[in-house]
Amino acid sequence: MAESIIFILLGGISVTTLILLFGWSQWFDPRWIVLVFFVLIIPGLYAAFTTAPFVPSSRKRHVTMLKLADITSKDTVYEIGFGGGWLIFQAAKQAKKAIGYELSIPLVIFGKxxxxxxxxxxxxxxxxxxxxxxxxxxxxxxYIMPNAMKRFYKEIWPTLKPGTRLISNAFRIHDLQPTQEEDSVFVYTKK
Ligand SMILES: C[S@@+](CC[C@H](N)C(=O)[O-])C[C@H]1O[C@@H](n2cnc3c(N)ncnc32)[C@H](O)[C@@H]1O
Known part of the structure; x- marks a missing residue:
């Protein structure tokens, strides 16, 4: 969280410095900023309504998720909807490969x-x-909503190789028995 605030402050300071240095051009209409802002947030809004809004897991849950994942240097790890990125950055320290997908453009820029x-x-x-x-x-x-968990089980679960583990914060796959469970983090292992 502290890192996120520092990044946002740095971003704000950079934009303000540029405006102070160069000012508004005669031809530049500030309404473009509003338009660009809306274009930037549209994919994130779509993601929020169809799968899950950006509500980061607590640090405690992240730690439990990492502990239950027990990542080794042979593992390929994905985070679907990496949000603020803390979990995937930690996972990358232990894994062979760490890959994160995110639909919110500001979060992708922040993550990169x-x-x-x-x-x-x-x-x-x-x-x-x-x-x-x-x-x-x-x-x-x-960490996606219950309906998205259902969709995951129907569409993605059948495509996973045996042994793949899904580590879900807060929400279950109701048709499956978790192989581990701790502090509302559920682990499902593909047979
Ligand atoms: C509840 S947040 C969880 C963030 C992070 N995984 C965590 O545990 O802190 C869900 C994230 O998934 C992203 N998301 C939702 N739908 C998505 C989709 N279809 N593809 C990629 N990311 C998506 C959202 O933008 C949001 O950042």
Whole structure:
């Protein structure tokens, strides 16, 4: 959270400095900012209504998710909807490969800036989690709404290789028995 505030402050300071240095051009209509802002937030709004809004997991839950994942250096890890990125950046320190997808453009920009700053090997993509391939996944992290969990079970679960583990914060797959459960984090293992 502290890092997020620092990034937002730095972004605000940079934009303000540019405006103070160059001022508004005669031809520049500030209404463009409003338009660009709405264009930037549209994919995130779509993601929020169809799958899950950006409500980050608590740090305590993130830690439980990492603990239950027990990542090794042979694992390929995905986070679907990486949000603020903390989990996928931590996972990247232990995994062979760490891949995150996110539909909210501001969060993708934030994640990519943070990746540069901290020098993480996580691969972060702007992309719809429903349109990706997870057949090499050993571990998938998620925190998505109950309806999206149902959809995941119907559409993505059958495509996973045996042994893949889904680590879900807060929400269950009701048709499956979790293989582990702690502090409302559920682990499902593909047979
Ligand atoms: C509840 S937040 C969880 C964020 C992070 N995984 C965590 O646990 O802190 C869900 C995230 O999924 C993203 N999201 C929702 N639908 C998505 C989709 N179809 N493709 C990619 N990301 C999506 C949202 O933008 C949001 O950042």
């Amino acid at each position: 800036l943070k990746k540069l700053l901290i020098g993480s090997k996580a691969n972060l993509y702007f992309g719809d989690m429903w349109k990706q391939n997870y057949d090499d996944a050993d571990i998938i992290f998620c």
